[in-house]
Amino acid sequence: MQPLYRSQQTKPIDAAAADYLQIDSYQLMQRAALAVYRHLPDCETLLVVTGPGNNGGDGWVLAELARQDHKKVLVWALQKPATLSGDAAKAAEDYQGEVVYAAPAEPDQFDVVVDALFGTGLSRAPGGLYQDAIEYINQCQAKVLSVDIPSGLVGDTGVAYIPTVQADKTVAILNMMPGHITADGRDYCGELILDRLAVPERVYADIDPSAYVLKQAMLNLLKQARKHNSHKGSYGRLLVAGGQHGMLGAVLLCGTAALVSGAGLIQLITTQEQAPWVPVHRPELMALGFTGSEHQIHIPPADVLILGMGLGSSQWSKALWQQLMTANIPTVLDADGLNLLADCDEAADSIAVMTPHPKEAARLLNCAVKDIQADRIKAVETLAKRYQCVVVLKGSGTIISDGEENFICPYGSADLATAGTGDVLAGMIGGLMAQGFSALQSAQMAVVWHALTADHCALGRCLTASDLIRHLPEVLI
Ligand SMILES: NC(=O)C1=CN([C@@H]2O[C@H](COP(=O)(O)OP(=O)(O)OC[C@H]3O[C@@H](n4cnc5c(N)ncnc54)[C@H](O)[C@@H]3O)[C@@H](O)[C@H]2O)[C@@H](O)CC1
Ligand SMILES: Nc1ncnc2c1ncn2[C@@H]1O[C@H](COP(=O)(O)OP(=O)(O)O)[C@@H](O)[C@H]1O
Ligand SMILES: [K+]
Numbered sequence: 001m002q003p004l005y006r007s008q009q010t011k012p013i014d015a016a017a018a019d020y021l022q023i024d025s026y027q028l029m030q031r032a033a034l035a036v037y038r039h040l041p042d043c044e045t046l047l048v049v050t051g052p053g054n055n056g057g058d059g060w061v062l063a064e065l066a067r068q069d070h071k072k073v074l075v076w077a078l079q080k081p082a083t084l085s086g087d088a089a090k091a092a093e094d095y096q097g098e099v100v101y102a103a104p105a106e107p108d109q110f111d112v113v114v115d116a117l118f119g120t121g122l123s124r125a126p127g128g129l130y131q132d133a134i135e136y137i138n139q140c141q142a143k144v145l146s147v148d149i150p151s152g153l154v155g156d157t158g159v160a161y162i163p164t165v166q167a168d169k170t171v172a173i174l175n176m177m178p179g180h181i182t183a184d185g186r187d188y189c190g191e192l193i194l195d196r197l198a199v200p201e202r203v204y205a206d207i208d209p210s211a212y213v214l215k216q217a218m219l220n221l222l223k224q225a226r227k228h229n230s231h232k233g234s235y236g237r238l239l240v241a242g243g244q245h246g247m248l249g250a251v252l253l254c255g256t257a258a259l260v261s262g263a264g265l266i267q268l269i270t271t272q273e274q275a276p277w278v279p280v281h282r283p284e285l286m287a288l289g290f291t292g293s294e295h296q297i298h299i300p301p302a303d304v305l306i307l308g309m310g311l312g313s314s315q316w317s318k319a320l321w322q323q324l325m326t327a328n329i330p331t332v333l334d335a336d337g338l339n340l341l342a343d344c345d346e347a348a349d350s351i352a353v354m355t356p357h358p359k360e361a362a363r364l365l366n367c368a369v370k371d372i373q374a375d376r377i378k379a380v381e382t383l384a385k386r387y388q389c390v391v392v393l394k395g396s397g398t399i400i401s402d403g404e405e406n407f408i409c410p411y412g413s414a415d416l417a418t419a420g421t422g423d424v425l426a427g428m429i430g431g432l433m434a435q436g437f438s439a440l441q442s443a444q445m446a447v448v449w450h451a452l453t454a455d456h457c458a459l460g461r462c463l464t465a466s467d468l469i470r471h472l473p474e475v476l477i
Pocket of ligand 1: 014025026028029032033051052053054055056058087117118119120121122123124125126127130147148149173
């Protein structure tokens with residue numbers, strides 16, 4: 001799996017790469033700039049906007065390459081060359097073309113704008129001249145190519161400061177960062193290209209990644225045929241509980257998704273009044289009504305429980321939650337199941353996977369949603385360690401953590417931002433666990449399958465949770 005590194009890990013990565021290639025840091029910068037230059041869209045005229053550090057250095061080198069390639073190049077330097085240091089100063093000195101120190105008039109004279117303002121060294125919101133430059137770039141009609149990362153986007157977290165360069169293409173050098181694909185990342189990077197400068201991954205073997213990118217290939221396991229000599233009992237017994245009055249749809253979506261994911265036997269637990277309707281909607285699903293009594297219900301034997309979708313927070317909800325959470329069944333906890341957990345101090349040993357969206361995560365960590373989104377990796381890791389389970393933090397660039405390692409999904413889109421798609425995901429995770437996959441493996445495969453199905457459907461804003469379930473099989477063909 002493709003590793004993702006934090007900004008503090010990029011210096012040792014650069015050093016290891018230079019060492020492997022047996023070149024110095026300036027030669028590495030030259031290779032980086034050449035790699036970016038090769039990804040430049042077809043153009044005659046380009047503006048290269050350079051900042052105060054080595055990202056700016058890459059820009060100066062790229063500008064000289066373009067000049068030697070007979071392009072019409074202009075560098076807009078936010079920092080005068082005399083104030084630069086190290087490789088960036090050298091790069092500015094080697095540039096033989098035209099330079100300006102203020103915004104060029106006629107922004108539409110350029111075919112391409114290269115954003116070489118900030119890379120991994122961005123440490124605060126761009127203000128003053130830098131803010132003006134980013135706003136200028138964003139107003140240009142030209143195609144925008146960002147070197148390493150769009151300036152203003154925080155590589156560690158994917159938080160985009162206001163303003164951030166809106167790139168058409170981003171060329172990451174040597175390594176990618178979590179911020180390229182989670183939180184705001186995908187809205188700002190445009191087409192994302194990683195150029196490793198022909199340095200093999202093993203060169204960084206000693207550097208611990210912050211996360212890994214999940215890959216489509218992990219679904220190959222699900223494409224394998226089942227043993228002929230097997231039966232429904234071989235694929236697990238699953239309980240799906242939730243759906244207080246008026247919310248039957250949540251458990252129906254979840255149970256149906258588990259069914260289509262291959263689980264053997266599925267029983268839904270909902271209210272006494274709604275239970276008879278379950279087989280009417282989906283004959284393969286069995287149903288059990290819970291009255292809300294304090295007395296222990298008869299809990300059928302099960303390998304996995306999915307709890308919380310449309311559960312609510314009434315007395316009925318709390319009584320069901322309490323009884324099922326103490327039943328000692330490996331549990332996928334979702335939605336209101338998580339909200340009830342946030343309100344109680346008891347340890348919950350049976351939780352195998354929890355699937356919070358940022359608001360549910362914020363309730364569990366007693367903070368605001370913006371604190372979760374400010375560092376999604378930290379949030380998911382904290383939850384996984386606290387509850388000793390696999391945590392799936394949903395949203396753009398869904399992150400999965402088992403407390404040791406983190407995994408980010410690069411697929412899916414805001415087409416999934418519609419009611420019930422989370423219920424479908426919980427059903428898929430529980431459905432895979434019921435078939436014997438580990439909690440982590442089930443979460444990883446379900447998240448990738450779910451996101452790729454949305455991409456495959458290509459229904460845009462018309463996508464519904466039911467469409468998603470219907471199209472699941474097509475991604476495995
Ligand atoms: N040999 C090398 O050094 C290589 C460098 N590379 C490039 O170097 C970049 C990293 O270089 P740096 O570490 O110099 O980082 P940056 O080029 O991102 O710049 C950091 C500088 O910007 C300042 N700064 C940060 N936020 C600011 C803000 N909001 N307003 C004003 N100033 C701000 C910092 O104080 C620091 O001086 C990478 O992203 C990549 O583009 C790559 O070419 C790989 C090789
Ligand atoms: N902007 C987005 N980009 C990618 N995936 C998204 C986006 N918005 C929502 N999703 C996905 O859609 C699902 C929504 O889940 P959730 O918020 O629990 O909805 P519900 O409770 O209505 O089912 C999650 O899998 C989430 O990751
Ligand atoms: K940049």
